[in-house]
Amino acid sequence: MINNNDKVAIVFGVRNDSSIAFDIALKLHQSGCKVALSYVAENKEEVLFLMQQHGINSQFAAEVDVRDEAQLTGFVKAVYNGLGPVDYILHGVAFGNQQVMCYSTPGSNEPAPSYLNIPFDDLMDSFNISAYSLLRICRVAEPFLAKNASVLTLTYNASQRVFPGYAGMGINKAALENIVLYLASYFRDLGVRVNAISAGLVMTTSAGGINGVRKLRKLGKVTAPLGNIDAGDVGNTALYYFSDLSKKVTGNIHFVDGGFNIMGVAVDGE
Structure with missing residues (x-):
């Protein structure tokens, strides 16, 4: 078992118990970490209930808009002052509305929005939350990081491949992966490592509202040589990055998708 006793972790992106970020937060807690979670207003009660249910101290949990640098600074500084230097940061935040992702909802007769018509302002807000926020979080956290800290984000293979119903979010994930590379280089003098997990499709609350997702899971x-994954598979890999086992690994895009990414064509299971 990985021993993270006395380590301090900040987790962004927990919405509910189906969130990949929550599985990672829970594994960090179980490994001995002191974990601080952020939440948004609409999910506050659910996140705080989950923390209570699983014995995670909610003293330093806080409502944070990752677009707001002042809020981020206040949150990270409060964690630092209360728990000590920050060893681990998970960036599990992403958002794109229906116009950005170009999906239709299950049971709807309305066609999916057109990729050519993605509204610029919607895309920029999505980019701000889903990609640029990693850069903003790292900028804010830099003075409060422990020696050899680890920063991890969550990406998706739509950064490199076409997935209908993901569309504009693929732009954000491609940008996010590039930000990971540059941050990994930037933090070389501090020994801080920055990596990403490219997770396979997990049936989160957000994914469930996209038409065609269940067909993609079936596919x-x-x-995938090893079949579909679940949030626990991602959490297990995250724990590697949130430990000394990965102390010389940085700038890595780590696929946890059952091998789906290596396939050139779909395999017909019928």
């Missing part, structure tokens, strides 16, 4: 089950 993944037979196409």
